[in-house]
Amino acid sequence: EPEVTQTPSHQVTQMGQEVILHCVPISNHLYFYWYRQILGQKVEFLVSFYNNEISEKSEIFDDQFSVERPDGSNFTLKIRSTKLEDSAMYFCASSTGTNYGELFFGEGSRLTVL
Amino acid sequence: AQSVTQLDSQVPVFEEAPVELRCNYSSSVSVYLFWYVQYPNQGLQLLLKYLSGSTLVKGINGFEAEFNKSQTSFHLRKPSVHISDTAEYFCAVSERNQGGKLIFGQGTELSVKP
Numbered sequence: 064e065p066e067v068t069q070t071p072s073h074q075v076t077q078m079g080q081e082v083i084l085h086c087v088p089i090s091n092h093l094y095f096y097w098y099r100q101i102l103g104q105k106v107e108f109l110v111s112f113y114n115n116e117i118s119e120k121s122e123i124f125d126d127q128f129s130v131e132r133p134d135g136s137n138f139t140l141k142i143r144s145t146k147l148e149d150s151a152m153y154f155c156a157s158s159t160g161t162n163y164g165e166l167f168f169g170e171g172s173r174l175t176v177l
Numbered sequence: 178a179q180s181v182t183q184l185d186s187q188v189p190v191f192e193e194a195p196v197e198l199r200c201n202y203s204s205s206v207s208v209y210l211f212w213y214v215q216y217p218n219q220g221l222q223l224l225l226k227y228l229s230g231s232t233l234v235k236g237i238n239g240f241e242a243e244f245n246k247s248q249t250s251f252h253l254r255k256p257s258v259h260i261s262d263t264a265e266y267f268c269a270v271s272e273r274n275q276g277g278k279l280i281f282g283q284g285t286e287l288s289v290k291p
Contacts, residue, residue: 066220067220094277098279104283105281105282105283105284106267106269106279108278108279108280111277154220154221156221156277158277160277165223165226166221166277166279168213168220169220170218170219171220
């Protein structure tokens with residue numbers, strides 16, 4: 064069964080460093096998303112991406128964040144200068160766009176900022 | 178804006194007992210409703226969804242949920258749980274025509290004991 068894959072599964076970084084989280088969505092999907100979950104809190108929407116551009120972003124997704132689809136298969140989330148409060152589990156998801164809300168999620172990348 | 182409240186953070190239950198995981202939402206517009214499950218060390222997986230039509234929705238693994246518009250609820254039920262149902266369960270809503278932007282509840286940890 065096709066699945067969304069994320070790497071790394073866990074990354075530890077120093078405050079102020081740049082981090083790139085990688086995702087390979089399901090191959091025939093057209094819509095891509097990043098969500099995050101700070102420990103003990105809700106899963107929060109960060110950004111959606113379609114047709115090579117951001118379609119929607121939340122207030123959390125400020126100038127420190129960016130997304131890119133550098134080739135036909137990868138979808139990345141970059142945090143330019145990490146802060147302690149960026150420590151969270153980051154989930155990538157994709158969908159065909161035709162089944163409302165049926166997002167397929169990856170297993171997540173845990174980011175720890177020291 | 179929408180919000181989702183899952184009334185129980187943890188639900189312990191014995192194997193073969195029935196279970197209900199509660200979810201209430203608020204929204205000023207029509208929404209779609211979802212339940213996702215997260216097994217240990219895995220991504221979020223769609224259990225079931227309500228888009229329109231019959232208010233009783235059946236999902237995978239014997240789960241069902243009932244949409245109650247007057248109560249603004251979407252409680253998840255299973256008549257007889259198994260050890261393998263132990264997982265975190267998330268209720269989520271999205272605005273109609275914004276299928277990919279999910280607003281999640283804080284999750285309910287279902288723990289099934291032998």
